[in-house]
Amino acid sequence: MERAAQGADGGGGSNSSSRSSSRATSAGSSPSCSLAGRGVAGRSAAAGPGGGGSRSSPGSVAASPSGGGGRRREPALEGVLSKYTNLLQGWQNRYFVLDFEAGLLQYFVNEQSKQQKPRGVLSLSGAIVSLSDEAPHMLVVYSANGEMYKLRAADAKERQFWVTQLRACAKYHMETSSKMMNQVEGQQKNLVHAIEALPGSGPLTALDQDLLLLKATSAATLSCLGECLTLLQQSVRQAGPPSHKPGASETILGWHGPMSHSTDQLKNGTLGSLPSASANITWAILPNSAEEEHISQPEPEPNSGPELVLSEEEQSDNEDKEETELGAMEDQRSVILHLISQLKLGMDLTKVVLPTFILEKRSLLEMYADFMAHPDLLLAITGGATPEERVISFVEYYLTAFHEGRKGTLAKKPYNPIIGETFHCSWEVPKDRVKSKWTSSNSPLSCQEHPVADDPSQSYKLRFVAEQVSHHPPISCFYCECKEKRLCVNTHVWTKSKFMGMSVGVSMIGEGVLRLLDHGEDYVFTLPSAYARSILTVPWVELGGKVSIGCAKTGYSATVTFHTKPFYGGKVHRVTAEVKHNPTNTIVCKAHGEWNGTLEFTYSNGETKVIDTTALPVYPKKLRPLEKQGPMESRNLWQEVTHYLRLGDIEAATEQKRRLEDKQRMEERKRETLRTPWRPKYFIPEGDGWVYFNPLWKTH
DSSP: OHHHHHHHTTTOSOGGGGSOOOOOOSTTSOOOOOOOOOSOOSSOOOOOTTOOSOOOOTTSGGGSSEETTEEOOSOSEEEEEEEEOOTTTOEEEEEEEEETTTTEEEEESSGGGTTSOOSEEEEOTTOEEEEESSSTTEEEEEOTTSOEEEEEOSSHHHHHHHHHHHHHHHHHHHHHHHHHHHHHHHHHHHHHHHHHTSOSSSSSOTTOHHHHHHHHHHHHHHHHHHHHHHHHHHIIIIISOTTOOOOGGGOOOOOOSOOOGGGSBOTTSSSBOOOSSOOOOOOBSSSOOSSOOOOSSOOOOTTOOOOOOOGGGOEEOOOOOOOOOOTTOTTTHHHHHHHHHTOOTTOOOTTOBOOGGGEEEEEHHHHHHHTTSOHHHHHGGGGOSSHHHHHHHHHHHHHHHHHHHSSSSBOOEEEOOOTTOEEEEEEEEEGGGOOOTTTOOSOOOOTTOOOOOSSGGGEEEEEEEEEEEETTTTEEEEEEEETTTTEEEEEEEEEEEEEOSSOEEEEEEEEEEEEETTTTEEEEEOOOEEEEEOTTSSOEEEEEEEEEEEETTTTEEEEEEEEOOOSSSOOSSEEEEEEEETTTTEEEEEEEEETTSEEEEEETTSOEEEEEGGGSOOOOOEEOOGGGSOTTBHHHHTHHHHHHHHHTOHHHHHHHHHHHHHHHHHHHHHHHHHTOOOOOSSEEEETTEEEESSOHHHHO
16 A cells, blocks of 8 residues: 555655554444555645545546556555444454456455455446445445445545545446447347348358357347346446435446347336237247138137036046156257247247247146145135234245246246136135144145045135136236135236347236235235246246235235346346335345245244245146036147147147137137127226126125
């Protein structure tokens, strides 16, 4: 530090003045902080009146990306700051080095160890640096990746100097990133134009597989970089403390090139949004056929009333739930590459032709039913003695519901429901298995066990019905109820999708309401987005986005965040949650873990609970055999497609699916010609959503 001060002063000046006065270094004390402005040539670094150390003024070249016209090669700043570690160790002196060129804030145990590996490194690109009154002379650095440093300087002047330098570094590197993104975008466009300009025949064409792969991966890379930059920009505006708003010195220049829709903010989270037009992934097998081919499926009757599903006709589901692995998909690689070559970033996928081999052997309506595979946890919610117990029980159920809804991690897509398609099922839950977590002491069943009540009178009945009520936009509704527990759930959801280079994103727009009639409580909840990643190799699924749960009557709410995997390192399938009592601003529960693995809950009384979603009992749904199902019930409607997929006959499955979708398009054109609106059987529009025609709250 003293040598640095000498260099800045041209060898003159007092060495002793280059350090702040030494102070106690015990936890909680205000430590000394020595500063040395690097890269400052031809100007004095002498301290001003009342100063205790050598400084560069905030307006000096130390705060700019270059000193004297050259690139910065040395750290802009280094010295001792006090860093908050934890409750036990408190504040500890650490030696910090601000590497302006690299955009990094590093710290070491002491100055002597700074030639060794740093104890910690914080990237400053997109970081927020703010003042804090939590402790004397305190500042906080919020990194874009969520990491945070709480630091203290020796006095207010030194604190402000550090803040100025850190903010200047963060701004410089965000500006640099924006400029680089513009350059990369231009280069990627030139690459695409060069490939598309190739002749249609000859030794090298625009449809060469290697060139298609290059085109796809370059687009995906650009998308990922754009997402990263946008997340950094959002962190500056949103991720900091609520009281902090970036000032003029913190203004971040964004990437002003033509960004894709994927960089907008989702309605229900902070991930990339989807095109504003109503869209779902209609993975049609072929373009519309010119001929209107007659098929054996009867035309649905739009004005027919609800059908009565008899419980005594339902049987336990023995359907094979496993999905076959896609492997490396070498045989299908050329199909995927040709498809990707036609797509643009952020493109609406409504009309996109996607291959059959990625289809799951179930309808989307049935997938919603599979999210109810732990009905004992759902029915236990109403047994909570207080509003706090009930909202926590609902959050626990919500977090465990997604594991069984997905058939493993493999990214396959369920059938798009045909308008008028329905799905009916039910569950029988032994009464001795429905216990509030606050009173239950029994250990959970293993996931291999299928709990079934021998005596129906000793079980609760949970009924489920789903219906596709609209084609444009594609809206699905489902409703389930348990009359004995006076509980029901009503949900409407529609999908919006986008192409993201090497992945596909689907946003689930809409909301559901859990009603506990005995308590007069309504819990409104939203759903996360889903992403199919690595579509050129072995696709896999992850959930992402921020969802909310809230009860207006009790004032309790929860925020659940499904974290997508970081671009570098990090875990997959992470989820965190926080339950709050809004009138008192009290956090009553926190949770973290993996939505398809282990979840840990921590309650306000200090107790903790661990739930292994893979070990929870799976209750088999009951439904009628195919011969007793109506023509528009999911299993019956899609049985030929499912049959050929099981046989591995992709061509035959493709033809059956084409027939169903051609039939739907033909019926839609008929309704448009006759100006006859579609009338669903089980759900009616109400406000911005849809409600079951005969809900429990109207009949009881």
